[in-house]
Amino acid sequence: MENCRDARTAVIVGAGVxxxxxxxxxxxxxxxVEIAEAGPPEAASGWGLCLTGPSLRALDELGLADACLAEGYGMxxxxxxxxxxxxxxxxxxxxLIGARRPAMAGIARPALYRVLRAEAERRGxxxxxxxxxxAVDPEREPVRVRLSDGTxxxxxxxxxxxxxxxxxxxLLGLETSPGCHGQMVWRALVPRPPxxxxxxxxxxxxxTAGLVPLSDGQAYVFLTENGAERSVLPDAELAPRLRRLLAPFPDRVEELRALVSTSESVVRRPVLTMLVAGAWNRGNSVLIGDAAHAPAPQTAGGAALAVEDGLVLARELGRHESVGAALRAFAGRRARRCRTLVETSVAIVRLERARRHHAAYPLVDxxxxxxAEPA
Ligand SMILES: Cc1cc2nc3c(=O)[nH]c(=O)nc-3n(C[C@H](O)[C@H](O)[C@H](O)COP(=O)(O)OP(=O)(O)OC[C@H]3O[C@@H](n4cnc5c(N)ncnc54)[C@H](O)[C@@H]3O)c2cc1C
Structure with a gap:
């Protein structure tokens, strides 16, 4: 059996959060550590995200909260x-990271990825x-992994x-399909109103619609569309359609609507959730982040769970003699928190679809x- 403290080599699939x-x-x-990432360098899908307190706390443990705050917009x-x-x-x-620092931050995805990639590469x-x-042979120790370049x-x-x-x-035989909930989320990059x-x-x-500042100069407008079909729209239709969807909103949304100028600044994605109900680990292999548990974006909690997974995984590997035992302990420690967030996010989506926003707020809270509880 491999000992965690002897052969410390890891292959990670995916260079996301x-x-x-x-x-x-x-x-x-x-x-x-070696990462196999399907996308090209510098790619980051979506415009931005909100790093809530737990995300900042986990990033702080990696020594990266201040770099993210410098790249993003604290609030x-x-x-x-x-x-x-x-x-x-x-x-x-x-x-959560102290009275002198903000509770959360908006940040452009490329900026977040830049901070994380630079630190990963600095550490080799x-x-x-x-x-x-x-291909993976999960029952072998060490795990045999074939990459698409043939190595x-x-x-x-x-x-x-x-x-x-x-x-x-x-590949690990832990297949589960994402749940689709008849909602689409829209994001549009706009100048930040003062x-x-x-x-x-x-x-x-x-x-529901809203605005998240990303930097002094930028923000993103978001809109959750209920009862939407999971169809693909021609790119040129994105900005006009989003402006139409924002039209019935009162107050400052009128001002935001005018800022949605070009379709290149707009992305539209289905609201999906996913939870691997059984084990997330097999032999010396494990799933983390959205691959194991993906809440709906309404909770703004997916990135926090993703960073926490990395921290808890490293901690458990440091505590156990065998990788398999560490992975079992990891999955056991993370299961309840991740399941609760995913299930609550599905309940929020249902209430929003029933147009009961006020009833959804307590669930978001x-x-x-x-x-906010420790991971
Ligand atoms: C519209 C939207 C808005 C969101 N807003 C927020 C928010 O404000 N705050 C928040 O905390 N969370 C938010 N989330 C959730 C958050 O984005 C995810 O929880 C988080 O990105 C999960 O990180 P991850 O690394 O697990 O997955 P991902 O970020 O999806 O990264 C997966 C990586 O794996 C790569 N990859 C995929 N397949 C392969 C393959 N076969 N081989 C190799 N590489 C592969 C991808 O290219 C990508 O780089 C939002 C999600 C959505 C959809």
Whole structure:
């Protein structure tokens, strides 16, 4: 049997938030890490995301919270506005990384990936782009991994961090399909209006919209569209369609609508969730991040779970003699938190689809409370 403290070689599939965080956490513990990433260098899908307090806390443990705050936009409040345009609530989130630093940050995805990649490479992690894993023999120790460039690795640990549509899941025989909920999320990159110093959420009759600052100069508008078909729209239709969907919203959304100028600045994705109900590990292989548990974006908790997974995985590997025992302990420690977040996110989506936004807010707040607890 491989001993965690002897053969510390890991192959990670996917250089997203989970894969890069795990790579950094493992490299800090002396592991030699290689990442197989299907996408090209510098690719990052989507415009931006909100790093909530738990994400910042986990990034702080990797020594990266300040770099993310410098690249992004620190903030501490969520302002909720009802369908008549009246502010109904101002949520002040706890400052989990200290009273002098903000509670959360908006950040452009490419900026977040730059911070994570630079740190991974500084610690000696090798990132191979446009490469994937085509075959795994999970029962062998070390794990035998064949890459799409025809080369083979024998690693003490294989980590599947290849997102909600993970192909590693299938290779390990842990297949589960993402759940689709009849909602689409829209994002549009816009100049940050001077009044937007925190997150704004606007309840509409048919969906929710809002704004997240990403930097001094940029923000993204978001909109959740209910009852939407999972069809692909021609690129040129994205901006006009989003402007139409924003039209019924009152208040400041009128101003934001005017800022959605070009279709290149707009992305539209289905709301998907996913949870591997059984074991996330097989032999010396394990799934992390969205590959194991993907909440709906409404919780803004997916990135926190992804970074925490990397930290907890490295910790458990440091505690156990065998990789297999460490992976069992890892999955056991993470299961309840991740399952609760995914299941609550599905309940939030259902309430939004029933146009019961006010009933959904307490569930969103319960996600923030759950995630504020230590990982
Ligand atoms: C619209 C939207 C908005 C969101 N907003 C937020 C937010 O504000 N805050 C938040 O915390 N979370 C948010 N999330 C969730 C968050 O983006 C995810 O939880 C997080 O990115 C998960 O990280 P990951 O590394 O597991 O997966 P991903 O970020 O999906 O990364 C997977 C990586 O694996 C690569 N890959 C895929 N397949 C293969 C393969 N076969 N071989 C090799 N590489 C592969 C991909 O190219 C990618 O680089 C949002 C999600 C969506 C869809």
């Amino acid at each position: 989970a894969g890069l965080a795990a790579a950094i956490a493992l490299a800090r513990e002396g592991w030699q 501490s409040t969520i302002t909720r506005v009802d369908v008549r345009g009246e502010p109904v609530d101002e949520v002040r989130l706890p400052r 992690v090798v990132i191979r782009h446009q490469v994937t894993v085509t 083979v690795r024998h690693a003490a640990l294989l980590v599947g961090a290849d997102g909600i549509r993970s192909s590693t899941r299938g 009044w937007a110093t925190g997150i704004h959420e606007f309840a509409g009759k048919a969906g 319960s996600c923030h409370r759950l995630m």
